[in-house]
Amino acid sequence: MTTTSPEPPTPRAVQHLKAACADPNGRLPDKISKKILHALLTDEYAYRTDRDGYRLSVKDALAETTEPVFITVEGRRAVLSTPQLYALTRRVEPSGRLAPNVTWQTTSSLVALGLAEYRDANGTPKPTDGDTGVSGAVHYPFRTPLGQQVAELPEQPAR
Numbered sequence: 001m002t003t004t005s006p007e008p009p010t011p012r013a014v015q016h017l018k019a020a021c022a023d024p025n026g027r028l029p030d031k032i033s034k035k036i037l038h039a040l041l042t043d044e045y046a047y048r049t050d051r052d053g054y055r056l057s058v059k060d061a062l063a064e065t066t067e068p069v070f071i072t073v074e075g076r077r078a079v080l081s082t083p084q085l086y087a088l089t090r091r092v093e094p095s096g097r098l099a100p101n102v103t104w105q106t107t108s109s110l111v112a113l114g115l116a117e118y119r120d121a122n123g124t125p126k127p128t129d130g131d132t133g134v135s136g137a138v139h140y141p142f143r144t145p146l147g148q149q150v151a152e153l154p155e156q157p158a159r
Contacts, residue, residue: 006042006078007043008078009040009043009078010036012036013036013045014078014079016036016040017071017075018079020075021071021079021112021115022113022114026071027069027071028040037062037069038062040069041058041061041062042058043078044072044075045071045074045075045078048064048067048069048070050067051067076146079113080113083103083106087099087102087106087107087116088116088143095142096142096143096148097140097141097142097143098110098116098142098143102141107129110141110147111141114144115146116142117142117144119140120138
């Protein structure tokens with residue numbers, strides 16, 4: 001683990017991290033500059049394993065080119081805006097449902113990042129909130145297990 005606070009990712013690094021969030025396995029895109037990859041690995045926003053699943057050091061991860069790079073929970077948290085982070089950490093009910101005062105834009109972005117999902121009255125995940133434009137939402141947003149992991153990370157000290 002790093003002993004100093006990680007640097008916030010650059011805008012280009014955030015694009016790569018968000019692409020990894022959208023990937024079902026959390027894989028970063030294959031084409032990343034060595035400089036950005038080095039920063040993501042150093043700040044523990046991403047990692048690479050060897051063929052046996054052993055997590056590689058930054059040096060070894062940069063030398064390895066055949067295995068994919070994956071986003072970490074810390075990397076997922078690093079891409080969140082303040083409203084997204086508050087929705088996951090402070091505006092969530094004990095059931096995991098996001099509070100009604102979380103905007104649809106924030107909810108939609110958390111769903112796109114895999115940190116929230118819509119559920120029907122039976123708890124079955126749904127792809128959207130079910131709003132037809134006439135009736136309003138019929139499915140409600142809940143924090144996913146991954147969203148809970150992100151929410152439970154300790155806050156980084158201010159710089």
